[in-house]
Amino acid sequence: MDKGRRRALKVLGGTLGAGAFAAALAPLRAWSKSLSVEQFLQKHYKELSPSELAATMRRHEREAKAKYGRDVHIEDVRPMEGVQFGYALNLSVCIGCRKCAEACHHENNHDRKTNNSYIRVLEMEQGTFDLEKGDATYDHPVPAPGKYYLPVQCQQCDNPPCVKVCPVQATWKERDGIVVVDYDWCIGCRYCEAACPYHARRFNWEAPEIPADELNTEQAYLSNRVRPQGVMEKCTFCLHRTRKGLLPACLEACPTGARVFGNLADPESEIRRVLANKRVFVLKEDLGTKPRFFYFFDT
């Protein structure tokens, strides 16, 4: 009798346990719907054959069509021969209007809710270069008296700490100097975000939300295509534009002409003229990251 009761209790306990286990995992049903076998087995960008990459991009286009009802065009834009990208920013003329950050927000299909952007503009106090005295959340007409402005985005370091720490090689430096992320390979550990000294990396804490009519449908696999939930992203110098000879969206939006973008390998380029003739510096040079983003004062 006692044995029988014991067994009955065990069966009851086991059933209850299994039921509780299933209930605990119930929210995963929604999650698993967003996963496909293709997506699960997808290879690293560098391991995809041209036809596999094409098939992957078409799949992403189909998914975008289903989600936004728009015809999205995703391309694999490769680096150009003999091009080494560099960026310079004239702190004397930047007025802190954040037009660059806004242009980035739209160009790169950023989440609307968080107003995300790859550019963060610090309002700095005249007479100091101490970042601790800077403020990135200012909300008043600019330029404010006694202030200057320091926009910071990915510095596309030649010795990038973020690339070094990634455990799965989901981020790397391309031939033309741009550091990219394979959004379909990143595991979301955020070690790169901890390693970056410039607050240049962003994580998709949830799936980004963009109104269908605001979607930028001209996309590249390694840059502005809509990112999945749970992966890292970062500024790519708008490689979907710049590798086709266009300028980055942030530069085109700048009303003061503070931004200079170009090919460091071309001695006749404007960026080379800036580097040769202005008093140029980089952020946190002591860390040995060798940025490709330069700042200068004109006056």
Added chain:
Amino acid sequence: MATTSTPAPDPVLSYPRFIARMLRLAFSGAPRFFAAMSVLTAVALVGLNGWAHQLADGMIRTNMTDHVSWGLYIANFTFGVGLAAGAVMMVIPAYLYDDEDMHDVVLIGELLAVSAIVVCTLFVVVDMGRPDRLWHIVPGVGRMNWPVSMLTWDVIVLNGYLALNLHITGYLVYMKYLGKKPDKRLYLPFVFLSIAWAISIHSVTAFLYSGLGGRPFWNSALLAPRFIVSAFITGPAFVILLLMALRSFAPYYRIGRRPIDTLASVLRVTILVNLFMFGSELFTELYTGSAHGASARYLFLGLHGKHALVPWIWTAVALNVTSAVLVHLPQSRTKRRVLNAACVCAFGGVWIEKGMGLIVPGFIPSTLHEVVEYTPSLTEWKVSVGIWAFGLMILAIALKITLPVLSGRLAHNTRSPASLPPPGER
């Protein structure tokens, strides 16, 4: 090879039966055992549910941000690695200093190591935005960024440590079950390897942080030594409390006073060394007055009117100092309660100091010197408590099945020891 007078069964053929008996033992026991397991299961399931929500909705369910991008999970991971490494403190006296009495607790230490490794692995998994892509880090299948990324080193050493401890405990327990004398060649090299390996798991975990030039709070050569010393606080402190608890849970498993005395002596040293290192780090950060000390100022004093961590860290300081005082009182040698209190304080103090007190200020101020604060969300607490409950469950079951074997109550030829279910029952 060992020779025994009694005929021992074939070690290969009787292994399935050994596993089956162990499994049966894991799911049977006194009502008290069932009650404890049910509570732990319930808590673990709450955590599992929290994680399931987090997977579905995204990491937005946590309170982490792009400014403070690691929080309670990675804090617990760091602490858990320390607990696993500290468990080897049972092994060092036994094998390096030939302390015979410590042999009794070596296996307990190793089982603690196994459970702690499981705990910290889970903390990494729940911190991942895409756990479905975990296979990307598997060598050969994925693209492991070894040897450049410290995280890949951590994956290797943690899994290696788990394998080492599983082998040593599994082998020794099985031999005891068979009534055979264990072959030293099959476990002793691994025991010595596990000692060096324990140091490596926690050093590599420290290098994970100290190797980042952009985070001055972590970028200190003292971090790895501090990690090791505080590991040698949490390991012994936990085992002392465990041994005290076993007196009531497994009264048949007799352990003398000596192992506890030895572990208390270890604590008397490591608690003080830890306080000293903590102090010298603090002095360097604060006295210099450079911008590098901003995180330490935030942690201890608050910065720009923000001081979410100040109560945490002063609690840790109070607990650490209290444990240092208690463990040096003469009563700590005679009164169990004094030593127990010291262990609880030391354990809690290090949990804060090496967890939230280390990880979060690394991000505050941010690399652009913004002060954005962080307090864990309810989901983070649920998941964290759930993982610890799961770890305790593993430890309890591991002890439940190994202690009867170690104490000689269960062997291949025993049929029904008093508290064990009769083997015939199906």
